Amino acid sequence: MPGLQFSVLLKIDSYTLMRVMLIFIIILGLLFICTLVFFIYKKRINAKIKSWEDQVSLVVSTAVFNLDEEFNEIISKNANKLKNHRFRQYLINEIILARKSLSGSASENIKMLYENLGLNNDSFKKLHNKKWHIKAKGVQELAIMEQTKYVKQIFRLTNNKSELVRNESQCALVSFYGFSGLRFLGVTTYTLSEWQQIQLLNKLHDVKPRNFDIIKKWLQSPNESVVNFSLRLATFYNRFDVYPDVMDCLSNTSLQVKLNTLNYLKRIPREDTAGKLVDDYSYENKSYKLAIINALNDIGNEEQIAFLLKQLHHSDNDIKLAAAKSLSHLHPLGIEFLKTHLFAHEDPWKTIFLQIENEHMI
Known part of the structure; x- marks a missing residue:
């Protein structure tokens, strides 16, 4: 009986193994077919785009x-x-590239081409797409092509849940209207990232x-x-008129x-600052204490000397170093005063004063 049971179990295990192997082979076959289909599809798309290159180049250069x-x-x-949406998008991409590299009348001619072919409508439709990256691309296209007639729709996207959509929309408004384009700051509820703040400041450089x-x-x-x-x-703008309002920010x-x-x-x-x-x-x-002491290095005067002398006795060496500087x-x-300090030749003062001396020599 035990031998019979073992034989039956062996047959069952062999059958199960065959089924697993068959399923595995089928899955591999399906993956291969999908990969092949995708490769053929991609190859056809690339070939089609290749055939468009000369035609699109001729359209852009003529314009x-x-x-x-x-x-x-x-x-x-x-x-x-021009009825093919892929061709139209390829044309938009090339127009955008041309617009970035041109100026003057040539740039305006490219803008007219974009509008006359109704490509601005293609870009506008992207604003209503559910996919955030397509929505952001639409905003970017409209901004580069100076399509201010869509400003209301773009303004609504400055508070979009997608960071990329928000960033593109905010930059678009500043591109359109300069400083007054920052009006979204009054309604935005999301955080402006450090990078976005830098981007906006760059756009305002000559404004x-x-x-x-x-x-x-x-x-x-x-x-x-x-x-x-x-x-x-x-x-950035050296605005003296908002000094009292800025001082309130210290609290x-x-x-x-x-x-x-x-x-x-x-x-x-x-x-009195x-x-x-x-x-x-x-x-x-x-x-912040360190930041205050360092600020005194730029805007302080002799009235703060007593305060800084007191900080030389602080328990924290970083505070001591900043105060000494x-x-x-x-x-x-100047630096000669530090050498008269009672403990000038003891650590940490010896190291601190030596560091300051070296910095003054640079």
Whole structure:
């Protein structure tokens, strides 16, 4: 009986194994077929795009040089292709590339081509696509081609849940209207990333705003990133008129807001600025204390020497080093004053003073 049972089990296991192997072979076969189909499909698409290259290049170059008769003839020959959405998107991509590399009348001719062929409608339709990357691409295309008539729809996307869509939409508004395009700051509920803030500032590099009053409202925003960006704007544009509003930011609970406030105050100080920073010093954490001491290096005066001397006795060596550096700039005797310190030849002072001496020699 045991032998019979073992024989039966062996047959069952062999049958099961065969079934598993068969299923595995079928799966491999299906994967191979799918891969082959995809490869053939991709090859056909690439071949089709390759065949479009010369035609699209001719369309774009003819438009650039504004050759009306030739252009109408070329468009007529490609009328059927222009009904193909893949061809139209390929044409849009090439037009976008051309627009980026051209200026003056040639750039305007490319814009006219884009509009005359109704390609702006293709880009606009992307704004309603459920896929975030397609939506973002649509915004980017409309921005590059200066399609300001779609500004209302783009403005709504500045607070979209997708970061990429938000970023493209915000940059588009600034591209359209410069500083006034930042009006989305009043309604955005999402965080402006550090990279996005840099991108926006880059777009504003040559822009001179007529009215800067709105920044006072942004400095009071419940969105911390909007406050930080507003402080950067105030620093970027050297706005003296918002100084009182910036000073209010020193009472903000965010360390980053405080640090950005210090950056502004180092650029645009008043006579009493250093004194006010010292008044707030005892209430802050180490990072901000260090930032205050370092700021005194730029905007301090002899009135802060007593305060800095006191910090030389702080238990934290980083605080000692920062205070010593600022003292070497503010004290009438400069770095020579540090050498008269009672413990100048003992650690950590020996190391601290040596480091400061080396920095002054550079």
